[in-house]
Amino acid sequence: MAQPLRILHTADSHIGADWPDRPRTDRPRRGDDILANHQRVLAAAVRQRVDLVLHAGDLFDRPDPGARVLTAAAEPLLQAAVAGIPVVLVPGNHERSIIPANVLLSHPNIHVLTTPATRVFHLRGTSVAVSGFACLRRDAARQFARAVAETGWERVSAAIRILLVHQTFESATCGPAGFRFRSGDDVVERVAVPDAFAYVAAGHVHRHQVLAHPSSVGPPIVYAGSCDRISFAEIGEPKGYVRIEVDGHRLTHAFVEHAVRPMVIRPMDVSGLSRAALVDQVESILRSLPEAAVAQVRMTGQAHPDLLRGLELPQTARRVRPDVIFSVVANGIQRPVGTPRRAAAGSPGTAFDVLEAPACTVIRCTTGNARHLPRRAGVYALHDAAGRLLYVGKAQDIRARIRTHLRDTDRSNFFRGWAQQVARVDVRPVDSDLEALLVEAELIRRWRPPFNRQMRRWMEYCYLVENGPPLGTLHVSPRPDPRQSSFGPFRSRRAAEDARAASAAWLGLALCPPELPQDPLPAAGGARLCERFFAGQCSGPCAGRISSAEYARRTEQRNALLNGTDDAVLCELESEVDGTRLDDARENHPYVRLLRAAFDHAALLRNAERLRFGMLFLPARPGVRKAAFLGHQSIRFDSIENDVTDAERLLTRWQSAVKGETNGARLSVETVDALLIVARALRSSPAGVRYVGPATLPNVSPAALLQEAFAPSCAPAAPCDHERRIKPSRTPHGVR
Secondary structure, X not given: OOOOEEEEEEOOOOEOOOOOOOOOOXXXXXHHHHHHHHHHXXXXXXXXXXXXEEEOOOOEOOOOOOHHHXXXXXXXXXXXXXXXXXXXEOOOOOOOOOOOOOHHHOOOOEEEOOOOEEEEEEEOOEEEEEEEOOOOOOOHHHHHHHXXXXXOHHHOOOOEEEXXXXXXXXXXXXXXXXXXXXXXXXXXXXXXXXXXXXXXXXEOOOOOEEEOOOOOOOOOEEEOOOOOOOOHHHXXXXXXXXXXXXXXXXXXXXXXXXXXXXXXXXXXXXXXXXXXHHHHHHHHHHHOXXXXXXXXXXXXXXXXXXXXXXXXXXXXXXXXXXOOEEEEEEXXXXXXXXXXXXXXXXXXXXXXXXXXXXXXXXXEEEHHHHHXXXXXXXXXXXXXXXXXXXXXXXXXXXXXXXXXXXXXXXXXXXXXXXXXXXXXXXXXXOOOHHHHHHHHHHHHHHHOOOOOOHHHHHHHOEEEEEOOOOOOOEEEEOOOOOOOOEEEEEOOHHHHHHHHHHHXXXXXXXXXXXXXXXXXXXXXXXXXXXXXXXOOOOOOHHHOOOOHHHHHHHHHHHHHHHHOOOOHHHHHHHHHHOOOOHHHHXXXXXXXXXXXXXXXXXXXXXXHHHHOOEEEEEEOOOOEEEEEEEOOOOEEXXXXXXXXXXXXXXXXHHHHHHHHOOOOOOOOOOOHHHHHHHHHHHHOOOOOOEEEOOOOHHHOOHHHHHHHHOOOOOOXXXXXXXXXXXXXXXXXXXXX
């Protein structure tokens, strides 16, 4: 009996992760394990004499691997190719859809499908067509069908057709909390895969899984998963590869697991510990770890920032357990500070008391009674036994989300390592997604919970500030300068630097020392030109290579771009790169994506600035609307009934709030995220959401305010003008 055709499917090797070209210390690294398991998979292909190897993207961890990483990743592939096994690869998102050219990958048996293509292989008397393309990094849902068609799979005949891609498919799951991808711009619908394929070899999601095609005759969509656990988000996941067998026209597949290092997360509360006691506790944890584990200690509690300084815990770990790969996460430690002022005396002591809002029902329960929480939308706060707020979140189903947090399993517990400290849950029900977002943002701003790392980053926001004439160069600053043109805030220093460098390079503007090396070249007239001039990235204003009027015009174009007021110069760039396919222009040109992101961010900031001191009305129960006052320094919450007296009360509160606010020239970094949330929401005109601007509120009557608050639908707002004049009406509208 003839042996069936065998194919090996692997993906997401991520060679180069935690694998420096010049390591400073000799210690076990995750990069060594990742490389070893990549080699193990390819060695299995050679040992088992498979007929074809498929690699579904992210061979490398970064788009610019060094020679050492290139060689390490390519050698196992080359060994398979030399053994006569065809190897087909597609580039992934970590490689920015391009696998670097390398002589080791130029073997005739190695096929890299950077552009949509189909390769046909005749293996054991069976023709196998492999169609694939590089990762679609933006708008994949819309571009996927076109990319599949461009492979030309319909123009070739084959007994078995396989689609090799590095994409996220709808209903795929990942992470310890079991996050499931839903439809979106970058999520491909399973139904988009043609039924004619027998198998989809997928990469990008690191958990091995098989997705059923919606059609009864459609192919299975199989993620091989990563060869090793790349991060602690994959704790508890099995790792290996997929073996495919083809017997005639019948295709079967099976996951082959191999052993990887155990991953362990251990929580540690440092509150009240001395430095010596902390070291003793770390050593005790180290001695209790499994053999050759990858371990992480996640520290929480309240302590002075100097507690860990000079302790050299990694060196302690290498001394006590040299077989363990050890790390410490300490950003859960809070410095002891006073708690925020409570909103009202005699409050019941929940996290929501700091909100400037009328009294509302807050559900409190212990973790043991979480199953009794309601199945509705809300904002929740998790506390430890001492009453310290650990985390604030929101969910459509509060009960399901809280029970997911508290579930004591490796796969589902996203907060493993500190969720064991949760003792109490506070829940504030909400009536809309926008209300939940605003309440969550305001609570995080006021309390600064240790595990809300993403939304606490406003403390790291920065600006681009102009240095003034004659060159008008920009520098990154933690705060704006009222005397100079300032742009931002940017969410990170890297985003600010990218916008600064891209705008300067495209418009030929100067970047002066100390940013550039101090070895400029002499030019005519005694001026000295730097290497940016000779690279075509600077117009040479210091040497008079450009008139002062033209340079000033370019500076104004940059300022308009970074202010979000005029993107004409950017549109010219996009048209020059590719006038008909803007997506490709953004992908292929080094400046387009950065400049477009900077302009869109600045335009959204301008819209957010216009929202300050306005009133936002949100849906609630019949006869009631929620209201949010969008201040410069805080968000205040209220509600309004369909009653003129209540409208008068709300207007009086708004006037009092405006008097108590300090109006800054620019957005406050503390409230910028909340205002951006509203600006994004108003662009999509959500049903039941109304906005009344500060120019209208001083002159509006209570009856007209009721008409606006209880209008049946939200009319679209202009992209840069969210304020609309309210027409008075004798009779207020009711709720639909």
